[in-house]
Amino acid sequence: MGWAKGKHALITGGGTGIGAATARMLSAESAKVSLVGRRREPLEAIASETGSSVFPADMTDREAMEATFAAARDANGPFDYVILNAGIGDSAPFLKTRREAWDRIIATNLTALFDGAQLTLPDLIQGEDKRLVIVASVAGLRGAAYAAPYVASKHGAVGLTKSLALEYAKTGLTVNAICPAFVDTPMVDDSAERISRTTGRSEEEARAALAAMNANNRLVTADEVAASILHLLHPSSRSITGACLTIDGGTTA
Numbered sequence: 305m306g307w308a309k310g311k312h313a314l315i316t317g318g319g320t321g322i323g324a325a326t327a328r329m330l331s332a333e334s335a336k337v338s339l340v341g342r343r344r345e346p347l348e349a350i351a352s353e354t355g356s357s358v359f360p361a362d363m364t365d366r367e368a369m370e371a372t373f374a375a376a377r378d379a380n381g382p383f384d385y386v387i388l389n390a391g392i393g394d395s396a397p398f399l400k401t402r403r404e405a406w407d408r409i410i411a412t413n414l415t416a417l418f419d420g421a422q423l424t425l426p427d428l429i430q431g432e433d434k435r436l437v438i439v440a441s442v443a444g445l446r447g448a449a450y451a452a453p454y455v456a457s458k459h460g461a462v463g464l465t466k467s468l469a470l471e472y473a474k475t476g477l478t479v480n481a482i483c484p485a486f487v488d489t490p491m492v493d494d495s496a497e498r499i500s501r502t503t504g505r506s507e508e509e510a511r512a513a514l515a516a517m518n519a520n521n522r523l524v525t526a527d528e529v530a531a532s533i534l535h536l537l538h539p540s541s542r543s544i545t546g547a548c549l550t551i552d553g554g555t556t557a
Contacts, residue, residue, distance in 0.1 A: 306333030307538065312380045314338045314373070316363055316420060317390030318356070319346025321489030322439060325530035326387055327354050333534070338376035341390065363390045363416040364408075373423050383427040385537050388420045389439040391457075393491050395450045395498065406453045413457035417464055425472075432476035435537045438465050439529075440481040442552045458483075462548055469546030478545035480536050485552035486514045488523040520553030 313330050317323040318339030324346070327337050331354035338357045339347045347358040357379050361372035377383065392412045394405055417438055428434040443451065444458030465481040472479060486492055492514055499510035515523045529551055535541060536549065550556050 306335070308385075309334035311335045311384040312338065312377075312382065313385040313387065313537075314340065314376055314383050314424065315387045315389060316340045316416075317439075319343060319350055321491065322484075322487065322526050322529045322533075323387070323389040324350045325526035326389070326533050327356050329527075329530050329534050330385070330537075331355060335385070336380040338380055340372055340376070363420070364411040366419050369416075369419055369423060377427070382430070383424050384431075384433070385435045385437070386420065386424045386428060387437045387439065387533060388417050390416060391439065391491070393451070393454050393495060395454075395495065397450055398452045401452060409453040410457050410460075413454070414460040414464075417461055421464070421468060425477075428477045429472060429475045433539050433542060434475075434477040436468065436477060436479045437533050437536055438479070438481045439533075440465070440483050440548065442483050442485045442550060442556050444481070445483055445548065445550070445556055465548065466546050473545060476542075478536070478542060480544060480546065481548045482529060482533055482536075483548050483550045483552070483556075484524050484529050485518045485550075485555045486523050487529060488525055492523060517555075518553045519555040519557065522553065524551055524553065 313335045315323045315327055318327055319341040327350050330337050340359050340361050341347050342362055344360045351358045359372045359376050361368045438461050440461040441458040443455045444462040448455050462481050465479055469479040496507045496510035500507045532549055532551055
């Protein structure tokens with residue numbers, strides 16, 4: 305029996321990377337886990353390992369989110385833990401960044417957080433030991449060249465976290481952000497592929513270059529991030545709210 309037995313955890317972006325690692329750890333603690341993501345196949349792969357429930361949805365579609373979250377609530381009960389993890393990245397010189405790219409990144413990385421929080425807060429402000437965790441990035445704490453839309457979206461994620469933490473500080477809800485550096489996930493794979501395509505370097509060399517941007521010269525693992533998320537969910541963390549937990553090997557030190 306785990307400390308999360310009977311708790312209902314909703315994880316967006318639950319089919320790969322940080323979301324999948326968090327689902328595995330929460331399931332091991334006996335939580336009921338609802339996985340949300342755009343692609344059914346990765347969600348079902350994790351569900352087959354963990355016994356989680358699968359709810360495919362586009363996180364940039366408010367109506368789809370409403371229907372999906374309602375289905376998850378009907379299946380597993382009111383939300384106790386909500387981990388808003390879905391996100392995308394891109395890189396380009398600012399003057400070559402198209403408005404369409406800006407809109408797509410802001411919609412996925414920031415507006416979807418607004419919608420996700422609004423749709424789950426009615427459950428999260430009822431009862432004790434409720435948790436909202438927003439997966440942001442060290443890019444939400446500092447600047448980064450060639451990634452203006454991504455950095456802007458993650459700064460917004462950090463700001464939203466701090467605002468909600470203060471607004472609901474007198475309830476049983478805590479609101480915190482996780483701010484990892486480069487994590488060994490499919491998003492980094494995509495970044496390595498773009499670097500390889502534009503520079504002619506091999507994808508292995510591109511991954512090494514990304515790892516070198518972390519102060520400890522290695523990529524953070526998804527399990528390391530998931531373990532920090534579980535720390536914030538634990539009942540002993542009820543006084544941690546409004547925090548931005550960095551998992552970056554000293555990058556922002």
